[in-house]
Amino acid sequence: MTTRPYAAARRTLSVADKLFEINWGLVLLITIIACVGFAMLYSVAGGSFSPWATPQILRFIVGLAILLVVACVDIRVWMSMAYPAYAASLFLLMVVVVAGHVGKGAERWITLGPIGLQPSELMKVSLVLALARFLHGKSVEDISRPLNLAIALALIGVPAVFVVLQPNLGTTLIILLDGASLLFLAGLSWWWIAPAVAAVAIAVPTAWQFVLHDYQKRRVLTFLDPESDALGAGWNITQAKIAIGSGGVTGKGFLEGTQSRLNFLPEKQTDFIITNFGEEFGFVGCVALLILFAVVIGYGVQIAGSARSQFGRLLAMGITLNFFFYIMINASMVMGLIPVVGIPMPLISYGGSAMFSVMFGFGLLMSVHVHRQVEIPRQGGII
């Protein structure tokens, strides 16, 4: 089982080897997408690098460094750090909920020195790590055992509860989707899956009745009929649709978008940034961007499939799916397909926490790729 470029997983690789192993095509893709983001931030600021583009570029450079460092760290190290990272993220999450800063009516931030941190962003990566770690040791039969399943569900459920308490519906949704897909990939029996799907179908109306906050219900209601409150809560959706739709086939051209420059767009630099892209580059630009995203995801799926350890496979696929869910929810939201749930577009929206967590995730994905030949036994195997 000796393959190029290195003989065996047991042999340690030099840093130079690892850098050589990095999938630079993927890094280039990520950089191109990030550059689209810089251009949009430059545009929504009315053709100016301040206040958004410059910090974002710096963050991306830092994020790129994080990506490379994370990629070079052995996958087994990440496996051994999975539970501590998860515990730390959960602790921070609890701190925010108990005594967090208030921002936009929701408690999501924790201040560490000069950096405002969203623990829920950390949680998304930590959860994927921890679940991959936990599921690594389980055979298909093991997973469907009630005790194991209960532990896995607890790993997903506890952070989900804290995030929903913040309250942050979008991130909760992503955590649940991440967890569910990892369980599915790990081989959860259809005998569990089918009743679970049925349970969700029953739970949604119940949640509507008892769990959702008024503002969340309002969002859903305005989503269903945005014109009913075109100047109030429906404003976001209506204006976003106008922005994207007015782009037409080829768009109005770079810096020619009027909707965001004239402040008709809400959250124009964060969650709704893609509307400006749609306005300025039209259908052609949007489809091109979707293709870029799809290629990144394809890379992720390919990396997952080529990993020799179950941990690596689950981790790579988890990270890829996490990235996909971001895109799916944000794009559907700004295009008026689902209610507004406050999820940024990865790599493009302005924001530090999201940028770092996404780049950290890509780092892990790359680590899986670099260490794809590493074999980790089902039991033990942790350095």
Next chain:
Amino acid sequence: MPLFDRKDKSRYATFTRRSLGLSGGMALVFAVLGGRLYQLQIRNGDQYKTQAEDNRVNQRLIAPPRGRILDRFGVELANNRRNYRVLLVAEQATEGIEAALDEIGKLIVLSDAQKKRVAHDIAMNKKFAPVPVAENLSWEEFARINMHLPYLAGVQPDVGETRDYPYGSELSHILGYVAAVSPEDKKNGDDDPLLDLPGFRIGKRGIEKAYDEQVRGRAGASRVEVNAYGRVIRELSREPGQPGQDVWLTIDCELQRFTDQRLGAESAACCVLDAQTGDVLALSSTPGYDPNLFNVGITPDQWKALTTDDHKPLLNKALSGAYPPGSTFKPAMALAAVQNGLKDLHVVCTGALTLGNHQFHCWKRGGHGGVDLQRGIAQSCDVFFYEVARRLGIDKMEAAARALGLGAATGIEIPGESGGFIPSAAWKEARFGIPWQMGETLVTGIGQGYVLATPLQLATLAARIASGRAVSPRIAHTVGSTTQPRPLPDPLPFSDEAFAAVREGMNAVCNGGGTASRWRITEPGMEMAGKTGTAQVRRITKEERASGVLKDTALPWNLRDHGLFIAFAPVEAPRYALACIVEHGALGHPQVQIAHDVLKFAQTRNPLAMRTNYPTNAAMAVPRRPARGQG
């Protein structure tokens, strides 16, 4: 335990299978997103483009300059004055609103109430919207603000336009005034977008109201790009509006002012017409009001003073006030009498006429003795006209009165005209269900009872007697460059003989020892002919008549008789016709004195002999500053 076993293989197979399934799901989601993009950007792209454009572009209206109102010689009766004002932009006032207002207060007078209003306006508006601090500043004040501008953060000097009435109350009842648009104004189907412009003024009374549409002009528009908060980013295009048209009146400003000043503090009205054409030369109703007040914003106290004054300054008495014409009605009856063969009627006045068991008194106790038509008019003998009425009957009297312009609105262009009233047998039957009584015919014969006429109608009566034609009062001569239709008045259905007899009677009133002879015009060639009248505003009881009718001096002001007078001059070739009423002012006949002064002034100045400045074509209407006044 082996490092890897069959279980590992099985779950790898599961993973591969399921991850392929998820990839398929992801591809499906991307397809849905692409489809949605197609729907938004290609299928509905045009619709969203329009919406984005609507979002972005605002139409800002530009108010056109309001047309002027001019007299027959081009004197500006209403024009637009530069309105020097100071605006404050909250977001630029770096030192704070309070400090900025204090700084302004050091340069111009600023009351606490003004400061409060500014603070309120700023709170109600966007912080980039300029809020007026003070308006209608003098040039000196404005210059002072401009000089200190470098030290006044957020202060913007601004020059706007505001309506100005240089002659104030003297023409108030003709011109009316402009004021802010009220919700009722919009209800009348007027959908001019200008009405929604903040601070826009429209005509509310008088000529300003009658010709508001023409004087207002058409709005210009400026297309501006705005952001979501309504802040203007830049102007995209500008379309100039159409300035309002000028309105040229037949008024002679000098005569109007003289008349108004002559009426003074009385509650009175006086109209002067061109007896041959009906052109209104002066139309005065006192007291007036300052129309400028309504433009700049009238205070509650000022409004209350105007509405509670018992002299009714807001009422245009010249055409909205309907009074019993009293003896000024008698020339009309005299015309009807001659026309109906009573030219040689001779009556012996004993002070009263008895009809059945009722006595109809003459104003003169003891009577006039033998009275013919001339003397009847000259001495205003009631008994003579009772007899005329008795012989004519109400139908013929009504027809004559109507032919002479009474009982129906004259159609003058100023809104709010009253039609007066001429009774008829049919009317009474329909109104009260009681047949017409002969006694009522007699009372009607001396202009009492149900008869009502406005001073303008009485002036028309005088003009019609003087000219023998059905002249109607007209005040608007030219609007913009369009001369208003002025058909030649038709001859009246009375014979020349009848007119000659009545004019001779009216001449005798002034120049033949009649009731107005004390105030006859003595200048040769300017003599006037007229007819006095007194209208009772209270009922004289039998007891009072027995003990002697109370003199006006013994009565409170509002119970005294109205004094009326109609006249034309010069007697030989009448050009000026006049009617004058002084409310509760019969004592000493102030109305006759006023008529004397006004007609003398009119003939001395003789505006009808002067060349008018009416524009004959559009080119002549353009110069905005013609010479002020003529002669």
